[in-house]
Amino acid sequence: xxxxxxxxxxxxxxxxxxxxxxxxxxxxxxxxxxxxxxxxxxxxxxxxxxxxxxxxxxxxxxxxxxxxxxxxxxxxxxxxxxxxxxxxxxxxxxxxxxxxxxxxxxxxxxxxxxxxxxxxxxxxxxxxxxxxxxxxxxxxxxxxxxxxxxxxxxxxxxxxxxxxxxxxxxxxxxxxxxxxxxxxxxxxxxxxxxxxxxxxxxxxxxxxxxxxxxxxxxxxxxxxxxxxxxxxxxxxxxxxxxxxxxxxxxxxxxxxxxxxxxxxxxxxxxxxxxxxx
Numbered sequence: 001x002x003x004x005x006x007x008x009x010x011x012x013x014x015x016x017x018x019x020x021x022x023x024x025x026x027x028x029x030x031x032x033x034x035x036x037x038x039x040x041x042x043x044x045x046x047x048x049x050x051x052x053x054x055x056x057x058x059x060x061x062x063x064x065x066x067x068x069x070x071x072x073x074x075x076x077x078x079x080x081x082x083x084x085x086x087x088x089x090x091x092x093x094x095x096x097x098x099x100x101x102x103x104x105x106x107x108x109x110x111x112x113x114x115x116x117x118x119x120x121x122x123x124x125x126x127x128x129x130x131x132x133x134x135x136x137x138x139x140x141x142x143x144x145x146x147x148x149x150x151x152x153x154x155x156x157x158x159x160x161x162x163x164x165x166x167x168x169x170x171x172x173x174x175x176x177x178x179x180x181x182x183x184x185x186x187x188x189x190x191x192x193x194x195x196x197x198x199x200x201x202x203x204x205x206x207x208x209x210x211x212x213x214x215x216x217x218x219x220x221x222x223x224x225x226x227x228x229x230x231x232x233x234x235x236x237x238x239x240x241x242x243x244x245x246x247x248x249x250x251x252x253x254x255x256x257x258x259x260x261x262x263x264x265x266x267x268x269x270x271x272x273x274x275x276x277x
Contacts, residue, residue: 023052031098038087050098051083057099058083061106065114074117075110082109128162132170135160219271226250227264234261 026034034050037043058079065075082105090101115133139159143151151159153167160167220228229250233241243254243261250257 021056023055026050026053028097032092035087035090035092035098039090039092047084047087050087051080054083054099054102055080057103058106061103062110065110070114070117075113078109078113079106082106085109126166128160128166129170131160132162132166136167136170215272216268219268222267222271223264227260227267230257230261231264231268 031050034046037046038050055076058076062072062075062079066072083102086098086102086105089105090098111130111133115130136156139156140151143155143159147155153164153171157164157167220231223231230246233246234243243257246252247254247257252260
């Protein structure tokens with residue numbers, strides 16, 4: 001079975017547009033008869049005639065959602081599903097025209113489709129998010145015209161009766177762009193940023209840490225007992241002790257402790273340089 005190609009889909013869409021342009025507007029009694037046949041016997045011929053006569057409506061609504069970057073033919077397909085749903089739910093006893101009721105269903109299904117498919121990582125689909133997706137840009141323009149400056153997220157949230165977090169979430173979704181992971185013609189591959197370290201990086205970091213620990217331990221072994229004690233209390237603990245406090249513990253002057261610390265540091269530096277060499 002051959003799958004439809006983009007060219008096939010485009011041809012089918014153009015045929016649909018031509019059919020819609022040629023289809024006459026339905027008279028109220030004809031529209032009523034078609035809807036009756038659809039609801040009572042699920043007549044496919046009546047449904048097709050109703051859909052073709054209302055494709056103008058679907059196209060008009062679908063064009064308003066093209067800014068989301070989705071193919072127009074996909075939006076029209078979703079709008080036609082909205083027409084089908086409206087035809088089955090329309091209350092014939094109200095005596096109103098079908099198009100007004102159908103427009104709500106067409107808009108609802110197209111909006112749902114744009115929310116679900118605008119990006120590989122879908123935009124939020126809460127009630128507040130749906131309201132923001134459809135009204136955020138318009139509200140930003142209106143507030144900017146009223147205030148004379150770009151509105152803040154808090155001002156947008158207040159106008160649309162949503163939270164600031166909702167505005168931030170939807171703004172992020174609308175401003176982001178999908179990135180293809182496939183290699184480009186020149187062989188370049190996009191690498192996604194990751195906040196977590198890879199297993200290789202973790203293993204390398206652990207190995208380097210273990211090497212440093214052993215190096216420091218071996219260097220400390222070269223020190224005299226007093227020097228090792230001073231280095232520990234001055235450099236290897238969180239609560240460093242003063243030279244005077246250490247001197248009091250060892251029975252030495254503050255200056256003598258400072259000299260021992262300096263000598264110990266020189267020994268450590270020499271030991272670590274020997275290991276590197």
